[in-house]
Amino acid sequence: MIRSLSRQAPAPQEIELKLSLPMADPARLATQLAQVPALSRHQATHQTLHNIYYDTPDQQLRQQHAVLRLRRVGSSGAPRWLQTFKMGSSEPSALSRRSEWETPVAAATLSHQALKATTWSEIDSDGSLFAALAPCFVTHFERTLWLVQQHDNSVVEVALDLGQIEALGQTTPICELELELKAGEPSVLFDIAHEIAHSVAVLPSSMSKGQRGYALAQAGLNRPYRAPLPNFSKDVPVLLMAQQVLRHALTQFTTNLESLLCSDDPEVLHQARVGWRRFKSARQMFRKLMPLAAPQPDAALHGLLTHLGELRNLDVARTETLPALAEAFILGDPRRAQAWQTMMTLLTQLSDQQRETVRQALQQADVGASLLAIQQWLENLPADGQSRPAPRMRLRGWVKQRMQRLNRQLDKACQVANTPAQWHQVRILAKRLRYGTENLQGLMPPRLVKLSLERASTLQSSIGASRDTAHISTLMARLALEPGVAEFLRGFSVGATRALASTAHSAKHIA
Numbered sequence: 001m002i003r004s005l006s007r008q009a010p011a012p013q014e015i016e017l018k019l020s021l022p023m024a025d026p027a028r029l030a031t032q033l034a035q036v037p038a039l040s041r042h043q044a045t046h047q048t049l050h051n052i053y054y055d056t057p058d059q060q061l062r063q064q065h066a067v068l069r070l071r072r073v074g075s076s077g078a079p080r081w082l083q084t085f086k087m088g089s090s091e092p093s094a095l096s097r098r099s100e101w102e103t104p105v106a107a108a109t110l111s112h113q114a115l116k117a118t119t120w121s122e123i124d125s126d127g128s129l130f131a132a133l134a135p136c137f138v139t140h141f142e143r144t145l146w147l148v149q150q151h152d153n154s155v156v157e158v159a160l161d162l163g164q165i166e167a168l169g170q171t172t173p174i175c176e177l178e179l180e181l182k183a184g185e186p187s188v189l190f191d192i193a194h195e196i197a198h199s200v201a202v203l204p205s206s207m208s209k210g211q212r213g214y215a216l217a218q219a220g221l222n223r224p225y226r227a228p229l230p231n232f233s234k235d236v237p238v239l240l241m242a243q244q245v246l247r248h249a250l251t252q253f254t255t256n257l258e259s260l261l262c263s264d265d266p267e268v269l270h271q272a273r274v275g276w277r278r279f280k281s282a283r284q285m286f287r288k289l290m291p292l293a294a295p296q297p298d299a300a301l302h303g304l305l306t307h308l309g310e311l312r313n314l315d316v317a318r319t320e321t322l323p324a325l326a327e328a329f330i331l332g333d334p335r336r337a338q339a340w341q342t343m344m345t346l347l348t349q350l351s352d353q354q355r356e357t358v359r360q361a362l363q364q365a366d367v368g369a370s371l372l373a374i375q376q377w378l379e380n381l382p383a384d385g386q387s388r389p390a391p392r393m394r395l396r397g398w399v400k401q402r403m404q405r406l407n408r409q410l411d412k413a414c415q416v417a418n419t420p421a422q423w424h425q426v427r428i429l430a431k432r433l434r435y436g437t438e439n440l441q442g443l444m445p446p447r448l449v450k451l452s453l454e455r456a457s458t459l460q461s462s463i464g465a466s467r468d469t470a471h472i473s474t475l476m477a478r479l480a481l482e483p484g485v486a487e488f489l490r491g492f493s494v495g496a497t498r499a500l501a502s503t504a505h506s507a508k509h510i511a
């Protein structure tokens, strides 16, 4: 916890970088980490932590991004109790900054008195909220701690937490690393994280244990995550705006990646890819204003993105395109039904294998290191911007200009589209227009928002549906199909490819 030097903001701050550990074997983690050069020079210590989280029945603390918990340190025989109150922000990021007050208390009972020195009264002026508090979930875990002191006097506490969260009879594992800044600049957190990421697979993670506890209690863990669209005032500095847009998109990507490790839900994968596309579109849109160019994904991250795309194609065929065709092929004939079923079983096996490939890729150290580099660049934007200020501009004018440019690019691509690769380009530009409009709609005239969104989604869905269908023939070549099924799908695919040509033709008129 860092004490602020500013007179206006005396609240102690917790600055923390959270990394999840998508490794198959948590039992080896402590040994592996102990060999990381930054940690090997320091003796690890151990703590057993048991935490009870409190909230009102209608979760007023959660709604205000606040956390109140009682923590027992050590065994139940000789316990030490701490009461912790944290106030966070609504900005999702693996690098969190929260106000935090931690006070020793005599027993396992919440103390109103201990909250007097905090900002509690801002959310509970008459004490009624405190009176309505009740336990809502617990966490308990073993913490292995390294206190890393650097030559520049920075101090970072690196904590490996292994244990579980329990809510309403449900449990979920805790397996994560937290790097908390005790002294120095936040960049030192990334320096140490990079060293760790060379040898241990990590993923930047924006969910606190508290958020995961709430999600567990509501059966909402590992569900598809759609980051909320940022809301700006018209005088927000442009780099902060870019940072918020990019942060939401990157968090959408990494949160769904984490869920992909244990969820088979096609929508989780879909939202991971949407997150990455939102990120890429925003990176492209803001690129000229950036003090430093974003790091490009390395080969391992590229590999993961390719695997995700292949899995998405299989998911779409298995859950959307083919089920819609089943009746047209089967026509009530049991033998045809059997042949269709055999194909669907093969397809399911193929997508299970591909899912496994994705999970293996997520466990590669290089993927985490690449994501960490992107996260660091993103968190540094305002600081980098101080040394290389963005050009002065009228924000609304700039946004309008960008959107008009995107529309013009789309017009041009529609006019020349004639080959599958060109239609694909139209679809990419349509998505860019949609994400750009969604991200910046608060700064655009409402009529332009409406027109751009309508145009982008019409193009995107009509070209997308035909393309998914045309893709079936590529996919089918990978499966040993019965001749009847293969012929039916070949015929269907030829028809779909022609439909794609006519869709692209009408797309020129949407332009």
Ligand SMILES: O=P(O)(O)OP(=O)(O)OP(=O)(O)O
Residues within 6 Å of the ligand: 051, 161, 178, 207, 208, 209, 210
């Ligand atoms: O020990 P802390 O205070 O960092 O808290 P935690 O139990 O690790 O929970 P969180 O995920 O909120 O940092």
